[in-house]
Amino acid sequence: MANMDGALDFEYEDVLTSSPVVSNKRKKVIGLDDLLSDFYKEKSKLVEKESKQAKAQKNYNSDEDVNTKEASLTEVIDQCQNQMREISGEEDMSMWGMRVFGNQKVPPALDFPELGSCALLQSFMKNELNSLLELTSERGDTFLEGLLANGWLLKLAFTCSHVEKSIATWAFNLMLYSSKEELRTSACDFWCTILSSKDEPVLIDWLPSYSELKGALEIYGFQFKFSSNREPLLPGSNCGGPPQNIGVWIRFIAASCHVRDKQSIFSTSEAEELIEVIVCLFLDHQLHGLVLLLYECLQSLISYFTDKEWKTSCNEIGKSLACRVPRDLNCLRAVECISGISTRSKQLRSAVANQFLLICFHDKATDEEGILQLLISINVKDKSCDLFKMYIYLVLAENWLLVSQMLENKPVINEMWCLYLRNCSFQIASTDLRSFASKVRNKASYLLQGTVNK
Template sequence: MDSPLDFELEEPLQSSPAITKKRKKVIGLDDLLCDHYKEKSKLLERDCKQGKAQRNYNSDEDENSKEASLAEVIDQCQNQIREVGGDEETSTWGMRVFGNQQKVPPPLTSPELGSCALLQSFMKNELNSLLELNSEKGDTFLEGLLTNGWLSRLAVVCGHVEKSIATWAFNLMLFSSKEELCTSACDFWCTILSSKNEPVLIDWFPSYFEFKGALEIYGFQFNRESLHFGSNCGGPPQNIRAWIRFATACCHVRNKQCIFSTSEAEELVDVIIYLFLDHQLHGLMVLVHECMRSLICYFTDKEWTNSCNKIAKSLACRIPTDLNCLRAVECISGVNTRSKEFRSAVAYQILLVCFDNKATDEEDMLRLLISINVKERSSDLFKMYIYLVLAENWLLVNKVLIYKPVINEMWGLFLRNCSCHIPSTDLRSFASKVRNKASYLLQGTINK
């Protein structure tokens, strides 16, 4: 009973601390300014939130007007870009030299094939009992011999090609719609022309009129207007490959047989140059280059002296003075002396046409080039680029620079005008191409 109760064991309650009397804080001028700026910032933040909400509310109404103004600015920039350098991007070379083809080719069969000596020899041979040939199967049998290459081997062994077989193979080569027959007939002609053994006696050989007539059937445009404007339809047939190969083979046998006259060979060179300008024939450039080299070598030294300038003048009068003329010059590969002379002559004759034949010699031509003021805004730098490339091909492959120092000095002055008088900030069309091209060529003259 004497033990303390539970509540008596508890700790005594802590007494609450005495309430002290707070001192009043003295508010200074700095505190007032801080409070003022805090209130002002709160007001500005509230005004910004209200303005942003108002702009979001009116955004749909202003969006169309903003897009319209932006589109107008973009259109103006695009127009200015087109005015500055649009021509440089769109300028290209290429002409349509083939138009509509004639629908009616010459007959591809000959009634004399059944009675030709080559076929009759096979008819009398003991193999005839196995093959069971007759005169009605003459064309089919000869086509088989042609495609497997036996016809050309037999012709070389016999050393004789009859007229019926020659005409038949010629027509198949140039007009057959079957690629296998066309190619085999071309191989036949190339084989008998290039026989290294005894020359094969050919009873019939196509004239240049017949060879050129095939181009007319293909739709080749021989006049300048058609070449320049081209045709919206038609194009070269697959037989043009065989035509090019046959022309090359004819040039290779000049020492055995003069197939083309000088004037005919000159016209063929013109035709081959035009083939370089047709994008449709881009896949045949190897064959065309080979034919070009063969035609240039076809002339004798005496003939080439006159024919070189004659062909160059003919080309200069027909090819337009744009990037097509540069393509025509650069397709003449300078692999030998004649090719270099021809390339230089073509470039010079085109330059004469560009200046309306005002120049009488090399110095006059360079004076005309130097007289062009490239600083003027009205100066056509596209034409200047044409002149620069033509002059490069005219002079750098010609020995006139070696023998005439004055030409070299004038050429250097022309290059300095083009490279130094066109600043890097010039945004005119072809300005950078003219400046860079001239600077590159100028380095070559300095190194000399």
């Protein structure tokens, strides 16, 4: 009987089933981890070998050789840093800024015994309500300060259409010298509102003179006679001033210019000096927060002159500022702070720039052609050429010629101006690493493009 569980005949002929059994022992497969392990072992041996060689070599090197190598490396690094400063425009670190205020003087005492006899205070003392207020002449200052701070003194002035001399001088001195912000601000509001009022004119028994205002500046420590060779003041430097009352002083000057049609507080020469003072205040970094106030005051002063006075005063202001302000970035700041679209603002800006140029060239030129001829004669390709001065000249010439629209009326001046711009633009290579080279070239190229497009 056949075995039912045995293999069939054809199954013995199958190769797969009849092949011998494979042994469980296999050859080891080399993986990626093994390769990395071997690599780092060899790398470690190489590093160890180099370390031993370096230690052996160090024993043969003297301290002098090491110092020489360090010095050489330091020199190379310094050269690279200097080149990087030139390329990145290190000249931007040149700052404008002047020390406008020095040490302040002791302000006058704010004692006004004459207030006790003023009519306004006497009327309050005689009033029936004084039994509640218990107002006396000794407490007059305190009472008036309260009226001033809450605005009632101003309302009384408009109601009476009159301000007594004692009240006027008292409020004026509080404005200029009080250490209390509320009092000096209220006193300034009192004066400026009365001076600027046209609908409700108020009779004022006393108006301050220029000497009182100039005296306040002297107490503040303002430098009226600072030298044109004075070193610029950088932000963060320690110096005297500015006084805390300078803001109200500026506001009062602006308001005083509005009453010329009624009464001239300043003479022509005094108004010229005030413009110079305001321009100089623009140069003090510590007054940067008062720029808008300074601008408004400057515009008021420019409008103070009559047309006949302005023609002469404009040049006089330019000459005085050119002698007062250094011929560096401060003179550019002085020119550019005279902004505005009015004809007088443009005339003053052009006149000041022109006077700065004349001073820069030591008055070697007397007219437009002479100045431009001196500018054209400067060889900007010469390595000894001071491109910082060239930048100063270029910006001053721009404000002198373009602001006054002189080029439109004088073709010869226009041609000389274009030639000067081409010299500055084309004769300074883009690879020139001298300080201010890129500034002069780019500025001239921009101005030349605008001139050609016209």
